[in-house]
Amino acid sequence: MLCNVCKENEATVHLTQMIEGKIKKVDLCEPCSKSKGVDDPTGFSLADLLLGLGAAQESQAATPGLELSCPQCGHTQADFKKSGRLGCPRCYEVFREGLEGLLKSMHKGTKHVGKVPLSLQENKTMKERLKALQGELEAAVCREDFESAATLRDKIKQTSDRLQSLPVAQPES
Amino acid sequence: MSSTIHDFLIPAGEAAKRSGPADKIVLSSRVRLARNLKQFPFPGTGKKSDRLKVLDVLRPAVEGLPQMAERFSDTLDNLTPMDKQILVERHLVSREHAAKGAGSGLVINREETLCVMINEEDHLRMQSLRPGLQLREAWRTLDNVDSALEGPLDFAFSFELGYLTACPTNLGTGIRVSAMLHLPALVLSEQINQIIQAVNKLGLAVRGLYGEGTEALGNVFQVSNQMTLGETESDIVERINKVLAQLIDHEENARASLLEKKPSMLFNHVGRAYGIVANAHCISSKETMNLLSLMRLGVDLGLFPGVQRSLVDELFVITQPAHLQLGLSEKLTAEERDLARADMLRERLKQVRRPAQSVSGGGSGGGGADKPSKT
Ligand SMILES: [Zn+2]
């Protein structure tokens, strides 16, 4: 059996992992397994390797000739496909569309539910409050309760002013 | 702080004596977080000048942590290949990080429980390490470290996608929770492949050091989460904890069942392992690990009265190539290393008597027969 990476040497390292509910296999030779960090239990994921081997295909945007690139770091779609890595935080905005499917297949969900930096927690709360207030305002306008609507507008102004003064997350759209 | 990494590191013999819950089967617990600074390209894309700037920002921030008051801190270009290999063999840095040079850094605390890699694949790769099964504790420690750093530092974060990482496989929480397990009885009883598949189905990765299943070096397996987005950090920790508890049970059961149903097969493996490891004149690192694993099992089963598990664990480390080379002025070839390794093993195992022919003592084999307590 030949190595999947160099396609030259005999594969001696055989890996199996469950990805997207399917069993994926990769066979590597000793030097390639070393260079891919496979023998290093702290830094290896088969998903990474498969990405590098072209499993990132679905992230390819259907616009040949017009290659997407990141204005911040210059990373291109081809760079991403080749390395399976993004170039900078901004890249996540730029390659957003193509990433969706990939993230879905890789992770439990596509929305972060874990830790939020303390400095952004208020930002998050304020955003949620703003959204709720806007809903209330619409409802008040609908039932022609203009008194409540005026109060709500004040509250919305206050909240969005506060929000403006807070540190922002990234990419902010 | 001007000391070399060799002066700094806890001697292998002492390090092997650290103990933790369930350390008969769980060798160590590790939690890793990936973080990046908002304003800079990821290390793999940035120019050297970017990496140097990132290092200038991150190194003092990490050194300033109270947990790092006593520390080893250096840049990778100041470390020799030998230093780096030692760190890899101690599982303190990844092979990927060891390959780095100028622009990358490393900060380790006195207890070797906290190890921060700067400009690995991400700007920050922080790791919390504990002996035995202590994933919750490791996460709690690292959560605090991360919270202390996020004040002065501006991490790349989006409400939608969480912490932004160079590789989308780490996106979201940026967390990798893992434990190293010693599962010799599951390998001997040929249940390991089935178990690995079951664990894979739960979305966790299982890796041997080389190859999978029965080929795993030293019967050591690492279990870790693969998904980092769409699940909270503590949910990930608890999910792995549950699976680990089951794996520990399976291994214990496999040991008890081998003792009961196939004692001669078991004693044959342990006896032969001892025979070779204690008497060989030339032995490879791979063979050594596989045989030491069986000796470790023998110690756990009480077949080597008076021998501490820590002796075997120390030998696991000091028979690795760089550790073997340590203290020798001449650079050994691979062949010379195999001779030196055998010399060392014969010397260190001189006092160890050959294994008992059966499990002695009133204990009903396997079950709760734990190590002589050391706290
Ligand atoms: Zn190859």
Ligand SMILES: [Zn+2]
């Ligand atoms: Zn970019």
